[in-house]
Amino acid sequence: MQAMDTNVMTAAGVVKRFGRKTVLDGLDWAVPRGSVVGLLGANGAGKTTLIKCLLGLLRPQAGECRIFGETSWTLSAEAKARIGYVAQVPYAYPWMTVGQWIRYTASFYPAWNDALIDRLAREWDVTMADRIGQLSPGQMQRAAILLALGHEPELLVLDEPAASLDPAARRDFLQVIVELAGRGDRTVLFSTHITSDLERVADRVAFLKGGRIVHFGLLDELKDRMQLNLEDSFLEMHRHV
Amino acid sequence: MSRVRDPFGRAVVSVFQHLASPWFLGVFVGFYAVLTVVVVIVARVASAVGRGPSFLAAMPTFLILSVWLFGMMLSLHVKKQFSAPRARLLPGFARAHLAAAGLWLSILIAVPFAGVAGLPGFPVMGTVAFFTALAALCVWIGIVQAVGLNIAATLGFILLMNRPLWVQGLIADTPPVVAAAALVLSAAALAAAARWLTRLHEEVPAYHREWGMRTGADLHAGRARAADAATHNPRLSRYATWLMRPRWLPPRRATLREPFLREVRRLMAVDMPRRASWVSALMFVVLFSVLTRVGEQPRPETFLPLLVVLPVTQLSSMWHARASGFGQELMRPVERSRFFGQLAAAWLAEMSNAWLALHVAGVALVLLTWPDARFWLTLAFPALAASAAGNAFLLANALYWVPRARSGQAAVFALVVLTLPLSGWLGVTFCGDGLRTGWLVGGLIALPLLSVAIAGSACRRWLRADV
Numbered sequence: 001m002q003a004m005d006t007n008v009m010t011a012a013g014v015v016k017r018f019g020r021k022t023v024l025d026g027l028d029w030a031v032p033r034g035s036v037v038g039l040l041g042a043n044g045a046g047k048t049t050l051i052k053c054l055l056g057l058l059r060p061q062a063g064e065c066r067i068f069g070e071t072s073w074t075l076s077a078e079a080k081a082r083i084g085y086v087a088q089v090p091y092a093y094p095w096m097t098v099g100q101w102i103r104y105t106a107s108f109y110p111a112w113n114d115a116l117i118d119r120l121a122r123e124w125d126v127t128m129a130d131r132i133g134q135l136s137p138g139q140m141q142r143a144a145i146l147l148a149l150g151h152e153p154e155l156l157v158l159d160e161p162a163a164s165l166d167p168a169a170r171r172d173f174l175q176v177i178v179e180l181a182g183r184g185d186r187t188v189l190f191s192t193h194i195t196s197d198l199e200r201v202a203d204r205v206a207f208l209k210g211g212r213i214v215h216f217g218l219l220d221e222l223k224d225r226m227q228l229n230l231e232d233s234f235l236e237m238h239r240h241v
Numbered sequence: 242m243s244r245v246r247d248p249f250g251r252a253v254v255s256v257f258q259h260l261a262s263p264w265f266l267g268v269f270v271g272f273y274a275v276l277t278v279v280v281v282i283v284a285r286v287a288s289a290v291g292r293g294p295s296f297l298a299a300m301p302t303f304l305i306l307s308v309w310l311f312g313m314m315l316s317l318h319v320k321k322q323f324s325a326p327r328a329r330l331l332p333g334f335a336r337a338h339l340a341a342a343g344l345w346l347s348i349l350i351a352v353p354f355a356g357v358a359g360l361p362g363f364p365v366m367g368t369v370a371f372f373t374a375l376a377a378l379c380v381w382i383g384i385v386q387a388v389g390l391n392i393a394a395t396l397g398f399i400l401l402m403n404r405p406l407w408v409q410g411l412i413a414d415t416p417p418v419v420a421a422a423a424l425v426l427s428a429a430a431l432a433a434a435a436r437w438l439t440r441l442h443e444e445v446p447a448y449h450r451e452w453g454m455r456t457g458a459d460l461h462a463g464r465a466r467a468a469d470a471a472t473h474n475p476r477l478s479r480y481a482t483w484l485m486r487p488r489w490l491p492p493r494r495a496t497l498r499e500p501f502l503r504e505v506r507r508l509m510a511v512d513m514p515r516r517a518s519w520v521s522a523l524m525f526v527v528l529f530s531v532l533t534r535v536g537e538q539p540r541p542e543t544f545l546p547l548l549v550v551l552p553v554t555q556l557s558s559m560w561h562a563r564a565s566g567f568g569q570e571l572m573r574p575v576e577r578s579r580f581f582g583q584l585a586a587a588w589l590a591e592m593s594n595a596w597l598a599l600h601v602a603g604v605a606l607v608l609l610t611w612p613d614a615r616f617w618l619t620l621a622f623p624a625l626a627a628s629a630a631g632n633a634f635l636l637a638n639a640l641y642w643v644p645r646a647r648s649g650q651a652a653v654f655a656l657v658v659l660t661l662p663l664s665g666w667l668g669v670t671f672c673g674d675g676l677r678t679g680w681l682v683g684g685l686i687a688l689p690l691l692s693v694a695i696a697g698s699a700c701r702r703w704l705r706a707d708v
Contacts, residue, residue, distance in 0.1 A: 056577075057568045058707045074577070081574035091566030107508060108573040 008033045008155050008187045009054050013063035016049055023049045024060065025211030031189055036181045038198035038219075039191040040234055041208035047191040048088055050208060051159050054189075055085060067155065081109055084153030088160045090144035094133030098143050101132060102150065109151040117150050124172055137164040145173060149180070156180065158190035162197055170197060177201045195230040205230070207237050248333050252341030259318045260311075265658070277307055281356040288360045297360060301408040304353045305375065305401050311349050312376045315342065316383025323384075323438040324448045335439045346431070350376055367412040370424040377430040384434060385447050392524070507587075526602045553592065553635040553656060567708040581703045585640070596632055600625060620671065623681055627670060630688040631663050637692040640699035 007030040016024040023046040031037055041047045052058040054065045056072030065072040068079045092101055098121075106112040121128065124142050135143065141164040148156060156177075162170045178201055180186050192198055198205065198219075205222055207215040215222065215237060222233055261267030284300060319342045328334055353372040357363040382394045401408055415423070441448055571580055604621060638659055670680040 052568065052707075055572060057571060059705060077574040077576050077579075080572060080576075083572060085569065085572040087569050091569045104508070105573070108575065110574070 006032055008068065009189070010066045011050070011054060011063065012065075014050075014053055014060045014065060015062040016046075016053055016058060016060045022211055024053065026063070027212050029206065029213045029216065031187060032204075033187055034181075034185045035204050036177065036188045036202050037190070037204045037206055038202035039189060039206050039208060040193075040195070040198070041191070042238055045208045046211060047208055048159055051157060051189070051191060055083070055157060081111075081151065082154040084148035084151065084156040086141075086144050086148045086158045086161050088163070090140055092132045092140070092144070094131070096132050097128065098126060098130050098132060098135075099128030101143070102128070102147060105147050106150055111152070112150050113152050116152070117146060120146050120149065120176065124169065138166055138169060141165055142169055142173075145176075149176065154186055156186070156188045156190075158188070160191055160193070162192060162194055170194075174201050195234055199230050207234070209238070248337035249340050252338045253344060255322075256315065256318060256341055256345050260314060269658075273307070273310075277352055277356075281352065284356050284360070297357065297362060298405060298409070300357050300363075301405040301412075302402055304356060304372065305398070305408065307352060308349055308372050308375050309379060309398055312346070312379030313383055315345055315349070316380040319380075319438065320384040320386070323441050328438075329442065339435045339438070343431075343435075346376055346380070362409055362413045364413065364417070364420075366417045366420040366424070367415045370415070370420040370427065371408070371412050373424055373427040373431075377427040377434070380431060380434045384438060387447070392527075396527070523602075526606060553632060553639050564708075571708055578704060581700075585700075585703075589636075592632070592636060596629070600628065620676055623676055624671065626685055627667060627681060630685050630692075631667065633692040634663065634688045634695075635659060637696040637699060641695050641702065 009029075009031040011027050011029045014024050014027040015022065027050065039047050039050070049058060053060050054067065054072060056065065056067070056075050059073055067075060068082065070076060070079050096104065102117060106114075120126070124146065126139070126143050126146055130139070132140070132143070141161065145158070145161060148158070162173060165173060174197060177188055177190075181188055181201070188201075190202075202219055204217065205215070205219050206213050219230070223230065228236060260270045280300075280303060284297065288297065319338065322328060322338050323335075328338075350369065350372050354365075354369055358365045358368040378394065382390055571577060573580075575583075604618075607618065607621075635656055639656055642656065666680065666684050670677050670684065
């Protein structure tokens, strides 16, 4: 029954404060299955906080987040096995090689697509023998994205995934997102500042401001309504909504 | 600080702020500063009324501790300031910060000068030369941060602390000319340290060496350091290669099966250092052997606190270093309770190993080196029980404090503070040539009860923690 839900992730009345600062203020949102959603917001708007609440890494003071019908805070191992997550600053053990890191991560998952990882590693120039401590931020980001794809997640959540990538790596990454989204009911949520990336792959866009989602809808509808490109729409909403 | 506009003033204040943060460190520093002033005044007054000798005999230990403690804090702070790009990019940065460090160092050396210089057995030149040399040693240890130098210096420090009469003899009997030469050499070493700091850059291996209580874990952080160093020097030493090899990795294509508790625990432990427990034991054996070799026969009340505090501080700093990645580790297909449960189990297993290794080493050394070993071994079981209870208490506190502390250093400092009453209890229980059974039994009842209560609270905290 839960698997048949239309929405993969939901947030209802979510409030998250850090000390006196309220970052999420009664936020309601639902991410439909099979969509590719770009999450936009100014610096400090709370995009990372929202993603972490949705994933059950932060505990809201009020409201509830759910993924695959389960409460995010108490996600089962089975539900987690269906999620891929790339944090803004990927964490890894600097003494491991990339190959060891992949092997280590793979061993947690009931299923792992070695062929996919090998192919992507070749295409993205990720060298298995490189030590993680020696990777540049961009190489690290590539390796982290690779790891998030190994178990072919139904839901892929990426927090500013392209920030450290060079243009070629960004193009390859977006290509993978497009491929992934094209396969069945997979859902992708990613936060970004690069609106051109978002325009290339997202079918929906959400705009976070003042601790709430002030706009969520189809990308084309937004552009039609605003009569502007996405970057100008973003600026317009940032100023006036 | 923002109100101080002069770069030198700002640098002076930054050292003060470093010493006073976090607040409990500030309280400790403030308390110690007041204590120092009181001790210095009492030393002068006692000497003036003719009751100096017995009081002055204890002064070297106190003054060495003061200069060492604050000298290390100061040099670590200065090293941190200079191992950042701004040190080379901001105009006037180096001059202002070196002048500020010089001022603080002068105050530090002025304490023994004000305390004992000129009193019987403490000639001015000898006193100033000895403590300036000690301060220079602290500065070099703090800025270079080489493992071998750290270990050698720590052993030297413990020896000096334990041999106040030898120190007093050295200060009193050194001819003024030799003392003056030592003073000049120490000043030159300090000037060389300042010059070295101004030339520090990213390609110097020491630039990346960072102290924190991560160092305690740091066979663990040693891996991170080795990885950092490898960036600049692709030819790794055998030690670094050994350090960076994972202690266990599942075979390729292996995935977790049900029931997989043991496998999760092994996976959780992958980030832990290789054989840290046995290396700790080895360090303890070296320390113990050196003390014995120079005629100090360590007594249970002396070395038990060390045995109690070593494994916990090491492993709590390891946990703290890893905590920054919990958010991403928790997204692997393991429930939150199982993740923290198995991580704690892996941690406990590592700590038990460390505890066992240290105590095996301790008992073996008593048997091999002490002339009255048979008598001391009658205390072995009470000592083991007391040590186990003490470790459990510290471990429970570590679990509770680590997520609250802002830095590994702060977390370990909280543990060190807790160790003081614990050391007091061990000292009273094993003081003299025998055992005070009442104190032992009281502690063996109270400590486990407290540990269970604190550990329960810590578990609830972890299960509700934002990561």
